[in-house]
Amino acid sequence: KAGVTQTPRYLIKTRGQQVTLSCSPISGHRSVSWYQQTPGQGLQFLFEYFSETQRNKGNFPGRFSGRQFSNSRSEMNVSTLELGDSALYLCASSLDGSSFYEQFFGPGTRLTVL
Amino acid sequence: AQSVTQLGSHVSVSEGALVLLRCNYSSSVPPYLFWYVQYPNQGLQLLLKYTSAATLVKGINGFEAEFKKSETSFHLTKPSAHMSDAAEYFCAVSDFRETSGSRLTFGEGTQLTVNP
Numbered sequence: 001k002a003g004v005t006q007t008p009r010y011l012i013k014t015r016g017q018q019v020t021l022s023c024s025p026i027s028g029h030r031s032v033s034w035y036q037q038t039p040g041q042g043l044q045f046l047f048e049y050f051s052e053t054q055r056n057k058g059n060f061p062g063r064f065s066g067r068q069f070s071n072s073r074s075e076m077n078v079s080t081l082e083l084g085d086s087a088l089y090l091c092a093s094s095l096d097g098s099s100f101y102e103q104f105f106g107p108g109t110r111l112t113v114l
Numbered sequence: 115a116q117s118v119t120q121l122g123s124h125v126s127v128s129e130g131a132l133v134l135l136r137c138n139y140s141s142s143v144p145p146y147l148f149w150y151v152q153y154p155n156q157g158l159q160l161l162l163k164y165t166s167a168a169t170l171v172k173g174i175n176g177f178e179a180e181f182k183k184s185e186t187s188f189h190l191t192k193p194s195a196h197m198s199d200a201a202e203y204f205c206a207v208s209d210f211r212e213t214s215g216s217r218l219t220f221g222e223g224t225q226l227t228v229n230p
Contacts, residue, residue, distance in 0.1 A: 004157070033217070042223060043204065043218075043223075058217065090158065092158075105150075
């Protein structure tokens with residue numbers, strides 16, 4: 001069974017631009033979560049989607065948004081990029097998002113904002 | 115709100131020595147607790163999880179953790195460290211609600227170094 005895939009793996013943008021990251025979950029998984037990882041703030045929850053609906057959202061500004069498609073693939077978008085948005089963005093999928101089922105993480109997209 | 119605290123951002127052990135990584139949690143409800151490992155330039159891999167079935171949880175690669183409610187702890191151990199165990203380890207607690215989904219709240223991470 002293929003794992004969680006994220007594209008692109010690396011991305012370089014400049015301040016003020018916007019970016020879209022993609023996540024393909026494991027086949028059959030309906031929940032997709034996004035996390036931001038930085039040296040200073042560690043791993044922080046961005047949002048979680050289940051059946052195309054955002055169920056949970058972390059404490060991030062509105063510049064961070066996401067969506068999920070009917071095939072469970074998910075995208076996240078960051079508009080008006082800031083230097084502080086440089087981070088590793090991790091996507092995780094699980095069967096239904098409940099605590100009982102494991103969240104499988106992708107390799108991440110490393111975003112650098114210049 | 116749930117939270118976890120990992121004591122020690124860096125732990126160094128000799129190959130063959132005991133590995134002990136500390137995690138304390140705060141939760142108003144019975145928690146689901148996890149340990150993840152992250153190797154350089156990779157995502158997170160689940161080592162083990164506690165879901166109230168048993169207080170001593172065995173995971174992959176010889177790791178285990180014991181849930182101690184009285185101490186609000188979920189420390190990760192491995193009897194004998196191997197060079198390949200060098201990585202960053204994260205303790206996490208899950209907050210799941212059927213109407214609002216779940217989120218993992220992570221500790222700050224512990225970088226494990228294994229010396230030959």
